[in-house]
Amino acid sequence: MKRIWLFAFITLICLFPSHNYAAENDGGWKKLDQISDQALQLAKNGRFEEAKEVLTYFSDQFFQMNARDRLKTADELRAITITHENALKTVTASSLPEEERIDKVTQFRLVVDAIHSTHQPLWSEMETTVMGSFDQLEKAVEEGKEEAFTASLRQFLNHYELIEPSVKIDVQPEEAKKIDKEIEMLQTPAFQQLSQEDQQKHLKNMRADLQTLFDGVKKDEADPSLIWVIISTGGMIVLTLSYVGWRKYRGEKEKNRTHENE
Numbered sequence: 001m002k003r004i005w006l007f008a009f010i011t012l013i014c015l016f017p018s019h020n021y022a023a024e025n026d027g028g029w030k031k032l033d034q035i036s037d038q039a040l041q042l043a044k045n046g047r048f049e050e051a052k053e054v055l056t057y058f059s060d061q062f063f064q065m066n067a068r069d070r071l072k073t074a075d076e077l078r079a080i081t082i083t084h085e086n087a088l089k090t091v092t093a094s095s096l097p098e099e100e101r102i103d104k105v106t107q108f109r110l111v112v113d114a115i116h117s118t119h120q121p122l123w124s125e126m127e128t129t130v131m132g133s134f135d136q137l138e139k140a141v142e143e144g145k146e147e148a149f150t151a152s153l154r155q156f157l158n159h160y161e162l163i164e165p166s167v168k169i170d171v172q173p174e175e176a177k178k179i180d181k182e183i184e185m186l187q188t189p190a191f192q193q194l195s196q197e198d199q200q201k202h203l204k205n206m207r208a209d210l211q212t213l214f215d216g217v218k219k220d221e222a223d224p225s226l227i228w229v230i231i232s233t234g235g236m237i238v239l240t241l242s243y244v245g246w247r248k249y250r251g252e253k254e255k256n257r258t259h260e261n262e
Helices: 002-015 017-024 029-044 048-064 074-090 098-116 122-143 146-170 173-186 189-193 196-216 224-261
Strands: none
Touching: 029 048, 029 098, 048 074, 048 098, 074 098, 074 146, 098 122, 098 146, 122 146, 122 196, 146 173, 173 189, 173 196
């Protein structure tokens, strides 16, 4: 029986290291992820000069690790390049409100996480904020208040802008483009010329599309490959132990039969 448990233990050791190895050798993205988070925390604490130094350090590490060669798509490269430049340019711009400077660093932080994470990216945690501002937008249309609509639209656009580059990394292009077109429509005079019923219909469809973005990244809360390894390993152990139990049962039965014959 001891040999069987030894076999089960060795099986686990042989199967799981591949995942540990992959996690530890992700092209340095874990380190880059931590650097971007550090920059954001410094910005949130009003330490903008230090945040800028960390952002510069990120750039140095990015090129030193050849992280660019490990990006999957041109969209990822474009997103990380643009958001990093914007964050670096605005973080110490004293002429800008602190909130705006923090937002630019946040946007960059979310992009790095979206590239690095395999499930449940940070931007998905902004669902309550984004959908909450969208609620206010719908309420303004329902009540027919033009000034409230303008203010709510501005707030919604600010919130969605934070996650937009990350969304385009994690979701299907057609889904992101659909949201872009719906947002563009909200900002045109043509939307204001629609009847209240048509405006509400547009917002209803847009709400469903926004919800699809957030729901899409929440489907897989665990790494599917890891689940498969657990199931496979567990199945092997159960089958092995079942076979051993059956052999032991047969042996005891034969032993008892021998004693009875004697």
